Amino acid sequence: MNITLSIIYLIATITFVIGLKLLGHPETAKKGNLIAASGMGLAIIGTIFLHNLEVSNLVYGLIGAAILIGSIIGWVISVKVAMTKMPELVSLFNGFGGASAALIGIVEFGSNLGNTTQMITIIAAIVIGSITFSGSMIAWAKLNGTMWKDIRLPKYNLINNVFFIGILVFSAYIVTSNTDSNFIVYLLLLAGLVYGVLFVIPIGGADMPVVISLLNSLTGIAAAITGILYGNMVMLVGGILVGSAGLILTFAMCVAMNRSLASVIFGAFGGAEAAAAVGTGKTGGTVKKTTASDAAVMMNYSDKVIIVPGYGLAVAQAQHVIHELEELLTKKGVEVSYAIHPVAGRMPGHMNVLLAESNVDYDKLVDMDDINPQFKNTDVVFVVGANDVVNPAAHNDPSSPIYGMPILDVENAKSIIINKRTMNPGYAGIENELFFNQKTSMLFGDAKAAIQELLTELKGM
Amino acid sequence: MNEFIEFIKSNLELMYILILAIFIGVEVIKNIPAVLHTPLMSGANALSGVVIVGAILVMLHAEPSNYIALSLGFIAVVLGIINVVGGFAVTNRMLQMFKKKKK
Numbered sequence: 001m002n003i004t005l006s007i008i009y010l011i012a013t014i015t016f017v018i019g020l021k022l023l024g025h026p027e028t029a030k031k032g033n034l035i036a037a038s039g040m041g042l043a044i045i046g047t048i049f050l051h052n053l054e055v056s057n058l059v060y061g062l063i064g065a066a067i068l069i070g071s072i073i074g075w076v077i078s079v080k081v082a083m084t085k086m087p088e089l090v091s092l093f094n095g096f097g098g099a100s101a102a103l104i105g106i107v108e109f110g111s112n113l114g115n116t117t118q119m120i121t122i123i124a125a126i127v128i129g130s131i132t133f134s135g136s137m138i139a140w141a142k143l144n145g146t147m148w149k150d151i152r153l154p155k156y157n158l159i160n161n162v163f164f165i166g167i168l169v170f171s172a173y174i175v176t177s178n179t180d181s182n183f184i185v186y187l188l189l190l191a192g193l194v195y196g197v198l199f200v201i202p203i204g205g206a207d208m209p210v211v212i213s214l215l216n217s218l219t220g221i222a223a224a225i226t227g228i229l230y231g232n233m234v235m236l237v238g239g240i241l242v243g244s245a246g247l248i249l250t251f252a253m254c255v256a257m258n259r260s261l262a263s264v265i266f267g268a269f270g271g272a273e274a275a276a277a278v279g280t281g282k283t284g285g286t287v288k289k290t291t292a293s294d295a296a297v298m299m300n301y302s303d304k305v306i307i308v309p310g311y312g313l314a315v316a317q318a319q320h321v322i323h324e325l326e327e328l329l330t331k332k333g334v335e336v337s338y339a340i341h342p343v344a345g346r347m348p349g350h351m352n353v354l355l356a357e358s359n360v361d362y363d364k365l366v367d368m369d370d371i372n373p374q375f376k377n378t379d380v381v382f383v384v385g386a387n388d389v390v391n392p393a394a395h396n397d398p399s400s401p402i403y404g405m406p407i408l409d410v411e412n413a414k415s416i417i418i419n420k421r422t423m424n425p426g427y428a429g430i431e432n433e434l435f436f437n438q439k440t441s442m443l444f445g446d447a448k449a450a451i452q453e454l455l456t457e458l459k460g461m
Numbered sequence: 462m463n464e465f466i467e468f469i470k471s472n473l474e475l476m477y478i479l480i481l482a483i484f485i486g487v488e489v490i491k492n493i494p495a496v497l498h499t500p501l502m503s504g505a506n507a508l509s510g511v512v513i514v515g516a517i518l519v520m521l522h523a524e525p526s527n528y529i530a531l532s533l534g535f536i537a538v539v540l541g542i543i544n545v546v547g548g549f550a551v552t553n554r555m556l557q558m559f560k561k562k563k564k
Contacts (some may be wrong), residue, residue, distance in 0.1 A: 016508060017485060021505050024493040030556040033504050037549040040511065044545070047517045056525045063520050066538035073539075074547030078554060086555070090503050092546050097509045103537035104515045107523070107530045117468060148549075214504050224513040226473065230518055235481045236475070238511035244486030245505050249498060256495065348498035357559035367495070397559040 008046035015039025016238050019247060027113075043234050083357045087347045088143045091212045093221050095136030100187060101222035102129025108184045108229060114140045116175060122230040123171045127187065128222040131199065134217045138200040138230030139211055141348070163198060167191050200263075206388075207264045208252050211349035214261075217246025226320045257344040258394070258405035287423065290441035292450065295382075295417050296457035302379030304335045306371065308408055312385015312420065314345050314354055316447035322384060323358040325451055328458055337364050337379075339371040339408050342388040350355040366409055375412040383410060383418040385447050391432045416440040419450050500555045507548025513541030 009368025015035050048063060058194040068301075074093075081089050105125035112118040170191065174184060203211055220242025227235030254261050299305055301379075307326065313319060326336045338355065345351035352365060375381065383390055394407045410416055416439050423435070423442075434440055443450055469476065495502060516537035523530035 016511075017489065020505070020508070021485075021489045021537065022530055023501050024490065026494070026496060026559060027496060029500060029559065031551065033507075033549060033552045033556060035551075036504065036508060037545075038514075040508070040545055043511070043514055044542075046520075047514050051521060053521055053538050055521055058525050059531070060518055062531060062535055063517060063538060066520075066535045067542050070539040070542030071546045074502040074543040074545070075550055077543070078547045081551065083555070083558075086499055086503070086551075089547075089551060090506050093503075094506050094509070095542040095545045097506070097512055100510075100516050100537040100541040100544065101512045101539075103533045104512070104519050107519045107533050107537075111522075117472070160535060175480070176546075195465070213502055216502060216509065219509040219512075220505070223509050223515075224479075226512055226515040232514060232518075233478065235511050235514050236478060238508055238564070240479060240482035241486040241562070242505045242509040245485045248487055248490040249493075249502060252493075252495075278521075293526045342495040345499075347502070349501075351556065353499050353555050362559070365496075396470035439538045439556065 002050045002052060005046050005050040007426065008042055008050070009232070012043035012234045013237045014038040015042075016234075016241055049336065064339055081384075082317075083176055083354055084288055084317060084319075084346070085144075086350060086353065087209060087212060088140050090216070090241070090347075091136045091140040091143060093134045093214050095140065098129045098132030098136060098222060099216070100129070100193070101125050101219070101226055102133060104188060105129060105228050106185060110180070110182070112229075116173040118229060119175045121225050123174055124225045126230065127167060127171060127192045127220055128191055128218055128225065130189050131196040132218045133223060134193040134196030135200045136196075136212070139208055140285070142200070143208055158197050160195070163191075164197055169194060174440065181304065204318050207259070208259075209343075210250055210257075210259070210261070210264045210302075212347070213246055213250040213253060217243050217250060220244075220246055226249065252341065253348050256348060256406070260400065262303070264278040275331045287435055288441045290417065290443050292453035293457045296454050296461065297439070298380050298400065298415060298417065299329060299334065299382070299454070300332060300458060300461050302334060304374075304378045305329055305382060306337055306339050306375065306378050306410075306413070307379060308339045308344075308383040308386050308390060308410060309351055309355070310341075310344055310386020310389060311346055312383060312387075313447050314350065315383070316385065317448075318358050318384065318447040319354040319358040319360075320449055321448055321451040322456065323355070323360050325455055325458070327365070328359065328455060332458070337366050337374075339368065339410075341368050341408055342363050342406075342410055344386065344389060368406060372409045377407050379415065381410045381413040381414065382415045384451070387420070390434055392434055393432070409438070410434070411437060416438065419441055419443045419445065421446060432450075440453075465520060503548060503555065504542050504552040507552060509547055510544035510548055511543050513545055516541045531539075 014226060017041055019032040019036025022028040051381060052197060108122050112122060200211060220239045224236050224239025224243060224382045227239055233271045309322060313322060329336045340351055342348055345354060388402055390408050392411050394402045395407040397403055411434060418440060435442060475477060501553055520534035536563055
């Protein structure tokens with residue numbers, strides 16, 4: 001390999017490590033991203049121009065065209081996408097990376113017959129790449145609302161596991177048999193694609209961020225495997241970094257939701273059982289409804305208000321009006337802060353991004369551990385579109401699927417106003433006794449419309 | 462078994478790099494505040510687009526007459542670069558919002 005290229009790869013690898021490290025701190029995150037991006041750019045340009053191969057102009061033209069087209073598409077998507085659609089986007093991009101790895105495997109298959117090591121890496125790239133591609137596409141469709149239902153085949157766990165073992169056996173057969181049949185490789189690709197679909201369709205929407213993170217990690221591993229194939233260190237190290245970082249993130253998310261990875265993948269959560277639990281009336285009682293004007297009065301005459309934003313706020317795109325509400329209350333002398341649960345929004349940290357987008361002061365976003373002791377001195381807690389993260393069942397109902405999950409202790413506040421569209425349970429499909437609490441009043445309606453009404457009422461006071 | 466030993470022998474350096482890289486990945490990401498999970502996921506996702514280097518190599522090695530390799534490689538490069546450019550750009554856009562606001 002060209003020595004200049006080797007040095008470029010070395011530099012790129014270092015930028016990846018440093019970039020990832022800097023991404024982990026709020027002050028340096030932006031710089032970290034740029035450093036990693038420039039390393040990537042360097043590696044790409046170096047790969048194209050620094051080699052000892054005879055390459056025709058046609059091929060150069062094609063590479064240039066591909067990069068131009070892809071860059072424009074990627075750039076436009078990234079500029080246009082709404083911040084609420086972040087989980088979908090990560091999922092989509094991730095699928096593309098996986099597809100890229102699978103395609104590389106397909107092309108390299110023909111030219112590496114007889115070399116067992118190479119063959120193993122190629123087959124692994126095809127299998128992992130295709131699984132991440134179709135899995136990510138399903139995750140995208142689910143998050144996007146295109147495909148809402150969790151589809152569960154009877155005994156889906158068994159089917160999935162048998163299918164997966166089947167793929168492994170088939171892969172082993174291809175490697176050992178030294179076949180040169182293209183048909184077999186396409187069959188393997190197809191099997192990987194089908195497994196990706198089977199793997200993701202039964203998983204509930206609330207667990208989708210964990211799945212995306214896991215798939216993200218898998219794409220990294222696919223990249224690393226292709227790196228082994230080419231003996232290319234920047235791909236190997238870059239891929240492995242993503243792989244292990246993705247796994248850590250996956251586990252961190254599981255901890256925040258008090259779920260084990262196994263229960264996410266094989267979990268019997270949400271879906272059928274939850275539907276059965278709904279309406280059993282275990283937490284029955286009367287729900288107190290309130291109006292925008294009553295809620296406005298309550299907030300107007302309180303000293304301290306804590307806003308608990310959740311998924312519903314993101315869906316209703318209400319991050320801007322909630323900021324207006326906060327500003328108005330602050331102007332009226334009310335102390336306002338936001339209680340941010342680690343998994344608030346649609347993926348961990350997502351709520352911070354959304355509120356930052358609508359210019360909410362960073363200092364007003366308070367983490368769960370810091371805000372929990374404050375609830376008892378709070379006059380009004382305003383819960384917008386959050387449900388499971390404020391469900392006291394996590395503390396006091398050992399039979400609840402979310403038992404043990406760290407939650408925001410809003411029930412300690414003097415009064416609670418909950419904005420929800422309907423009485424339907426949250427993502428996890430569990431009834432919330434908080435709604436039936438004496439201190440709770442429900443403000444039904446779309447988050448954006450409801451807050452808008454609150455604003456109008458407050459302005460008139 | 463012999464093949465396995467042979468494999469380890471001939472790829473010893475690779476094994477070292479692999480294992481050390483895993484540890485670096487874990488250490489670097491450990492204890493990251495939840496605030497940054499979304500940008501981090503998106504940034505790591507962009508990083509996994511490094512697979513594009515392989516896609517470019519596929520195209521460089523392909524004979525100009527090998528249309529299948531060239532077109533599959535072409536698609537792989539397009540998808541890979543979308544992953545890279547889009548991933549880094551959107552991460553940057555997100556992090557831009559985290560800047561301290563002046564009161």
